[in-house]
Amino acid sequence: MTAEFHIKSRTGGYPALLGPGLLDQAGAILAGRTIPLKAAVISDQTVAALYLERLSASLTNAGFEVHAIIVPPGEKSKSFARLEEVCRELLKNRLDKEDVVIALGGGMVGDLAGLAASLTRRGLRLVMAPTTLLAQADSSIGGKTAINTPEGKNLVGAIYAPMLVLADISTLATLPRRELSAGYAEVIKHAVLAGDEHFSYLEKSTDAFFAGDEKTLVETITRSIKVKAGIVECDEFERDRRLLLNLGHTFGHAFEAAAAYDETLLHGEAVAAGLCMAFEFASFDGHDVIRDFGRLRALLEKAGLPITLEGASIKAKGQDLLAFMRHDKKIRGGLIRLIVPRGFGDIYTKEITDPEILEQFFQALNI
Numbered sequence: 001m002t003a004e005f006h007i008k009s010r011t012g013g014y015p016a017l018l019g020p021g022l023l024d025q026a027g028a029i030l031a032g033r034t035i036p037l038k039a040a041v042i043s044d045q046t047v048a049a050l051y052l053e054r055l056s057a058s059l060t061n062a063g064f065e066v067h068a069i070i071v072p073p074g075e076k077s078k079s080f081a082r083l084e085e086v087c088r089e090l091l092k093n094r095l096d097k098e099d100v101v102i103a104l105g106g107g108m109v110g111d112l113a114g115l116a117a118s119l120t121r122r123g124l125r126l127v128m129a130p131t132t133l134l135a136q137a138d139s140s141i142g143g144k145t146a147i148n149t150p151e152g153k154n155l156v157g158a159i160y161a162p163m164l165v166l167a168d169i170s171t172l173a174t175l176p177r178r179e180l181s182a183g184y185a186e187v188i189k190h191a192v193l194a195g196d197e198h199f200s201y202l203e204k205s206t207d208a209f210f211a212g213d214e215k216t217l218v219e220t221i222t223r224s225i226k227v228k229a230g231i232v233e234c235d236e237f238e239r240d241r242r243l244l245l246n247l248g249h250t251f252g253h254a255f256e257a258a259a260a261y262d263e264t265l266l267h268g269e270a271v272a273a274g275l276c277m278a279f280e281f282a283s284f285d286g287h288d289v290i291r292d293f294g295r296l297r298a299l300l301e302k303a304g305l306p307i308t309l310e311g312a313s314i315k316a317k318g319q320d321l322l323a324f325m326r327h328d329k330k331i332r333g334g335l336i337r338l339i340v341p342r343g344f345g346d347i348y349t350k351e352i353t354d355p356e357i358l359e360q361f362f363q364a365l366n367i
């Protein structure tokens with residue numbers, strides 16, 4: 001039950017494969033696309049303990065010489081220090097342009113390993129092997145890589161397309177339920193962008209998805225990849241259309257900043273509450289969103305995601321949120337650009353020239 005897509009990019013594009021058991025086939029799949037020389041697998045300790053042996057065995061059987069570079073799990077590994085360490089390990093292991101770097105893990109590993117691959121020897125070949133829902137349905141597609149600095153999240157990075165994405169859905173079986181739900185927030189965001197038919201599919205399939213039904217996992221993630229790829233292919237370098245993917249994120253990033261990026265609030269949970277606030281804003285901006293907003297809240301709740309600030313344990317006031325929003329990296333020319341849903345598949349961009357509008361909005365919400 002493997003699905004295959006081709007994602008277009010400036011450098012010619014890359015295939016994405018999605019299905020159960022792909023890690024065991026990784027060596028054979030890669031050997032069919034490149035001469036099996038060296039493969040450096042970059043992973044975090046948690047994922048490596050679960051899946052490194054299987055991936056290494058598959059690569060070794062196909063003739064690759066395997067090197068493993070393991071970093072601690074968590075956002076803290078997306079740092080300059082860790083990036084330097086990874087790049088130097090790649091150099092010490094003498095990886096060159098014919099070799100491959102394999103990012104085995106969630107979005108954190110993908111971002112760190114992707115950036116290291118893009119910088120080392122001015123670009124080593126990169127394979128994404130995502131193991132979280134967020135990474136399979138979202139972050140491994142589109143070529144964005146980044147690390148964090150004290151100035152903010154993901155502010156140092158590159159857009160660097162992989163040669164292949166290998167998403168083994170069997171790995172989702174070991175993902176903690178809270179992480180699965182957090183990834184599902186991005187899946188829901190894609191459905192809000194795509195329209196009613198996509199959203200209705202999620203409403204009908206959520207139970208089967210969380211029960212781990214393979215067919216539903218493949219269909220749900222396939223739909224997400226198609227939405228993301230469709231947008232990224234039109235605007236790889238985020239000049240305009242790619243900003244749509246920021247739906248729920250301008251508020252969400254402010255919530256994450258208010259929670260000081262600690263583990264009390266996962267990115268996907270911030271996105272869930274951010275999606276709700278984007279609908280609240282649409283209502284404040286004069287649109288009738290009652291029906292779709294109600295359906296959104298019901299689906300988020302069913303997936304175990306927060307729909308309010310209290311639900312996400314965020315105590316920040318409107319003024320604090322506004323200050324964080326002004327520092328968001330997506331702000332251009334001093335304007336806060338909100339992506340606002342009038343309904344499913346009906347999205348508009350609102351440029352906030354006067355921050356007072358947001359002050360009034362937060363006041364209307366009593367925050």
Ligand SMILES: NC(=O)c1ccc[n+]([C@@H]2O[C@H](COP(=O)([O-])OP(=O)(O)OC[C@H]3O[C@@H](n4cnc5c(N)ncnc54)[C@H](O)[C@@H]3O)[C@@H](O)[C@H]2O)c1
Nearest residue numbers: 046047073106107108109131132134135139144171174175
């Ligand atoms: N590049 C992009 O386009 C993009 C898009 C969205 C998010 N991101 C980035 O992605 C990161 C978040 O990614 P994430 O949510 O995947 O988090 P993550 O990579 O930190 O993984 C979450 C946790 O799950 C564990 N884990 C991963 N796979 C597992 C598995 N199969 N079984 C058990 N445990 C597993 C990890 O060790 C970690 O503790 C953030 O750094 C964010 O900035 C990047």
